[in-house]
Amino acid sequence: MYSLAKQLAGRMKEIIEIESEIAEAESVSKGEQVVRNLEQKRSDLIKTFTRDELLVIKTVMNVGRSERGYRHYFDSDDVELIYLSIELNEHELMKKYSHFLVHKTKQELADGIEYHTLVSSFLKEGMEILKL
Structure with a gap:
């Protein structure tokens, strides 16, 4: 799974990039x-991915969302990123965060990526954590 993530890094x-343009x-x-x-x-780009590729992308997003800590402030919209130590290697992280995603269909995975509002930030974090 990690090798596929490395292949998909460019995509x-x-x-x-499209989300930053938006x-x-x-x-x-x-x-x-x-x-x-x-x-x-x-949306068209997301639809070109296979189910396995969508599974990998969603897993990278989950790593980015869950392997960091976030501090939210009640008096503002600012969110502070807390860099927690990561004890698992890339392969273990991919396995851990894809565990429940394997039961999703291609359409469910695509919708989960397409309609999520923080795809870019989670993908960036996930790619950084996984060294992609």
């Missing part, structure tokens, strides 16, 4: 149509 970066378009108010086109581009 995962494409998803991150965020930029929303921040400078380029228009709803531009944002919708970018969201469609991301």
